[in-house]
Amino acid sequence: MLYFIRKAKLFVALSLLMITQTDAFSQAKLAQVVKMPAYGKTSVGQLLEQLQQDKGLLFSYNSQLIDLDSVVQANAHNGVLIDYLERCLGPRYSFKETASHIIISRSDWRMVVEQVDIDLKQHNKTMISGYVRDLRSNKPLSFASVYDKGTYLNATLTNKDGFFELDVKKPDSKVIIGLNKENYRDTTLILLLPIDVSKDSKTKKVGYYVLVDSNRNIYKTFLGAAFSNASQRIQSANLGGFFIYSPYQMSLTPGLSTHGFFNSQIVNKVSINILGGYTAGVDGVEFAGGFNLNQYKVRGVQMAGGVNVVGGDVSGVQIAGVGNVVLRNVKGVQMAGGWNKVDTARGLQLAGVINMAKEVKGGQLAGGVNYAKDTVQYQLAGVMNSGGVVKGIQMAGGINIATETAGNQMAGVINIAKKVKGVQVAGLINIADSSDYPIALFNWIKNGRRQLGLFADESGFIGVNFRSGGRVMYSILGMGTYLDHDAYKYGVEVGLGATLLERHRFALSVELSQRMHMDKDMGWKDASRSSLQLIPSLLLSSHFRAYVAPSLNYSQAAEVADQDGKPLWKLWKADAKNNTFHGGLTAGLVYQF
Structure with missing residues (x-):
């Protein structure tokens, strides 16, 4: 029996369950019983809006994949919500839920797992292997993500033959394996082992980030592409916004981490990266000698000797010796020796060379250039400021530009604005549609x-x-x-x-x-x-x-x-x-x- 426990390579005929869609243990919204009247033929957009009004449900989806104007048949229904959604929208769509939303994604194809083997090893480790194939064509699926859904301590990708090997650490009597691939239905494989191993009573907290625009991620940036490899990008596409929490992680490089290949889906409280690290996010502090890559959110303090790249929001303080790139919003302080780039900044941007933002609900200070496409409170730059609506003051050693309105402008050479509400002072030229108080050697005020x-x-x-x-x-x-x-x-x-x-x-x-x-x-x-x-x-x-x-x-x-x-x-x-x-x-x- 001891030999069977330590080294028993067997075909799993004891119990193999295939579960599609999301984890059955977290279907609070999708599993609720709903009673729906017959709407007949209606558009997808009208159906989702009706569910929001009647049931208080919020939906998230990629508008490029779901046509809200397409017509579906909505018959009367008295049963669980997920059955109603699948019946109305059809089998090409899959559904996941977060604490606030139900996420609708396009899943045109399904996968199947075959020839699953378990190799029970010493030191509380188990090797799970098998083949993943397309259910319809029976062709092998390469680059599908396979991970331990019970502990989230390891992950891998299938090879060109669809084959995978996954080390499961500290296995319980039940091993849950997750399989994900972009455009395929998420699949869960539950394996019942013939032995009992010491249990880990700690349960990992899991979550899901709602991806507003899946085309905007860190891999689309120059730095994100430079500091990641093809396998990591495939892993991210397969698993989408899924993540788990972990107290800490350490890495030498993104590929050499205490979380292994699954590091890109883990949110850490403490993350220490010697050269560089790659995680789902940070809810605490993160330090790197070279760079930090985060797929989703950062909350707390993030510091890097080189660059920080974040695909979601940042709340707190972000400091980089060279540059910070945030694809969405920053709430707090963003400081860099070179550049800062963000969608919306609620706080202060401070850069040695350039600050770039779509909107700044605070201020920008730069030794070189400040750029805010829409609205900014104030801008101070050694060379140039450019903003849409500048509510406060623009001060630059060279040029100020406000494409809409400016409160006040002060420049060593030239000010340009559509409308100036306060004082416009330049060493050489002021240009504006309207400005009541321009002071310069030469003014050209269209309505002046x-x-x-x-x-x-x-x-x-x-x-x-x-x-x-x-x-x-x-x-x-x-x-x-x-x-x-x-x-x-x-x-x-x-x-x-x-x-x-x-x-x-x-x-x-x-x-x-x-x-x-x-x-x-x-x-x-x-x-x-x-x-x-x-x-x-x-x-x-x-x-x-x-x-x-x-x-x-x-x-x-x-x-x-x-x-x-x-x-x-x-x-x-x-x-x-x-x-x-x-x-x-x-x-x-x-x-x-």
Whole structure:
């Protein structure tokens, strides 16, 4: 009998049960008895909506595989729910349930297991082997996932002949083997062993992630494909969102892990990866010298010397020496020396080079570039910010872009926005559809102010200027020449103005300007004129305005005669040999367009 226990290779005729669909022990929703009236011919979408309204059931499915407009026959039914769904939708579909949803998937084919052998070994190990074939064609199925559904301590793939060998650790009198392959019905094989082995009383907690879009996974990313192999990708496709919980795991590389080949379906509380690791998720802490790959969610702290790649959501803190890639959402803080990439960030993104997100319900800080396609609270970047709706402030050393609206923009070179609700400040150019408070050397506001003016002042300076800006604030650029001046011949003006009052035919504004001087040879003179003007203007027609404006000026002399350097005060015009505070007057004609 001892020999039979330790080494008994036998064909399992004692008990072999094939169970399709999901695990029969977790069918709380699918096993409930429902009484359904006859709906007759109805669409799949209407049927699912009716079940949601009447029974409070939530369904999840891939819209690319299920046509909600297809018509099915829904007859009256009084029995379990899964029988009703199979009768209405047909045998091509299979059903799984989570704590909140019933997942509908397309399963066009079925598999069968043949020639199952058990090799009972020492040290509480058992080798299960067999062949997996297509039920209809009888052809061998390669790359089907086979795993220990009782302990989740090991998994394997079938070879090209459909053959598998699976080591079962600490087997009970009943061994449950799970078989999964993409587009095939999930199959459970229950084997009753002829012996009793010491039982492990601890029950693994299992779960299922609802995959909103199965086409968006870590293997579609460059980093996910680079750090995984073909077998791991096949395993993920076969098992879908199925996972189990485990207290900890350690790995040298994704293929050398304490969880073996099943590591991609395990959520760990503590995960330590020397070079890199590959898990279903983290509910605690994870550290890696090189990289972390997670199929689904991460909650807690995740740190890597290289990169973190997560296929689901991240809640907590994610830190990487090079980059973080999250295919869905981050709630917390995301920090990287290189880049951060995420769908929606609820918190802070901090990167040395670039932050990328679809939406940021918080802020982005980057040494280089911040990019948010839709909405972001605030952005601070050394080079460039780009966002859709920026609710707060954009600050960049180079360029700010808001494709929709921005609260405030401050840039060293240029600001671009559709609508600015606050202040727009740039070292060179502001561009917007509407912006009431633009401050820059040049503004181009589509719904704002654009004026070309001809003017002359009390100093004999005649020039032209261009006013550009918003409804309230605007910038001034001008140039001209002196008719008769001993030291100066030409002048260039820059300034800032604000509209104080605007009526149908009258407007009142105030302007502060600075005029730099050049001699007749176009050489710059170390002297300038600063002016503060109060400008009342009268509308002559729809395009022309005229004004006469008093001014208070400070004019520097080319050569100062008074050696103590004290400026003079004069009521009218500047003194040619002294720096002077003086009154003045400017008259001009403006063409607005």
